[in-house]
Amino acid sequence: MKLQLAIDLEDIDGAMNLIEKTKDSVDVFEYGTPLVINFGLEGLKKIRDRFPDITLLADAKIMDVASYEVGQAFKYGADITTILGVAEDQSIKDAIKTTHEMGKELLVDMIGVQDIAKRAQELDKMGADYISTHTGYDLQALGKTPFEDLHTIKENVKDTKTAVAGGIKVDTAEKIINEQPDLLIVGGGISTVDDPAKAAKEIKAMMK
Ligand SMILES: O=C([C@H](O)CO)[C@H](O)[C@H](O)COP(=O)(O)O
Numbered sequence: 001m002k003l004q005l006a007i008d009l010e011d012i013d014g015a016m017n018l019i020e021k022t023k024d025s026v027d028v029f030e031y032g033t034p035l036v037i038n039f040g041l042e043g044l045k046k047i048r049d050r051f052p053d054i055t056l057l058a059d060a061k062i063m064d065v066a067s068y069e070v071g072q073a074f075k076y077g078a079d080i081t082t083i084l085g086v087a088e089d090q091s092i093k094d095a096i097k098t099t100h101e102m103g104k105e106l107l108v109d110m111i112g113v114q115d116i117a118k119r120a121q122e123l124d125k126m127g128a129d130y131i132s133t134h135t136g137y138d139l140q141a142l143g144k145t146p147f148e149d150l151h152t153i154k155e156n157v158k159d160t161k162t163a164v165a166g167g168i169k170v171d172t173a174e175k176i177i178n179e180q181p182d183l184l185i186v187g188g189g190i191s192t193v194d195d196p197a198k199a200a201k202e203i204k205a206m207m208k
Pocket residue numbers: 006007008030032033034059135136137165166167168185186187188189
């Protein structure tokens with residue numbers, strides 16, 4: 001199981017600072033969607049240039065023009081990028097093809113997907129690398145969590161790795177780690193606490 005730190009509400013210097021502080025415990029660093037919106041792929045490239053050896057995921061949440069857009073994320077330094085599970089099958093197939101031709105990985109984000117079991121089976125057959133359950137910020141504000149959906153995805157995939165995101169904190173991580181996702185994605189639970197290095201270390205220790 002790997003730990004991914006989602007960096008969302010920072011500028012590029014703040015993102016670099018968080019990476020410095022947590023790099024001993026974190027396996028994958030996410031260049032979050034708000035960073036993509038605020039600083040574009042040039043910001044991703046700055047992080048890649050400063051940290052050539054980290055695993056970087058660009059949370060582009062692609063919906064269309066999929067082959068081109070995944071290609072751009074990889075050209076600017078991502079190892080993994082994201083597409084939405086609600087996108088057209090054709091877009092997801094194009095994205096998977098280009099991703100694999102470039103030797104990279106694609107994570108499908110299930111935010112907004114209504115029939116999680118059916119879509120997980122379809123994405124598994126298409127050859128996605130990861131399927132991620134995701135309770136976004138707007139539903140977290142209504143008290144929703146990603147716990148049940150991870151279970152559903154795990155029951156409906158054969159080959160695809162599973163990921164989980166959405167409001168996971170030090171005190172809720174253990175419950176979700178028990179479900180054994182391949183990738184545990186934590187944003188605010190590490191980045192907004194007083195000691196991000198300690199939070200990342202504690203969550204990483206729970207995985208062992
Ligand atoms: O993908 C995310 C969200 O849509 C904002 O871009 C977050 O990175 C993801 O939800 C993880 O962050 P936390 O919910 O703060 O753990």
